[in-house]
Each structure stands twice: as structure tokens, then as C-alpha cells.
Amino acid sequence: MGEEEEEPKLKPCKVCGQPSPEMICRACKEKIQAELLEKKREDEKRGRPPT
Numbered sequence: 001m002g003e004e005e006e007e008p009k010l011k012p013c014k015v016c017g018q019p020s021p022e023m024i025c026r027a028c029k030e031k032i033q034a035e036l037l038e039k040k041r042e043d044e045k046r047g048r049p050p051t
């Protein structure tokens with residue numbers, strides 16, 4: 001024994017409840033980002049000017 005990694009404090013992810021160093025775990029973050037991206041694309045499809 002010897003290698004001790006500094007563990008960030010884990011809190012439950014706000015979305016899935018899994019322990020995560022952040023409020024939202026990486027998996028959920030990626031999912032949310034993907035959804036946002038899709039939404040943005042749909043808006044563009046509808047002819048909204050990009051902000």
C-alpha cells in the first residue's frame with residue numbers, strides 16, 4: 001500500500017443519484033449536453049437565427 005489518490009468528495013448526482021465529484025455526474029452531463037445540442041439543431045431547422 002502506498003498510492004493514495006486524493007479523492008474528491010463525492011455527492012449524489014442530481015440526475016441519477018450516483019456518487020459523483022460534481023453535482024451532475026459525467027454520464028448525465030454528457031446526456032444533457034447531447035439533448036441541448038439536439039434541441040439547438042431543431043431550432044436551427046425551424047429557421048431560428050443562431051444567437
Ligand SMILES: [Zn+2]
Binds near residue numbers: 018025027
Ligand atoms: Zn448522473
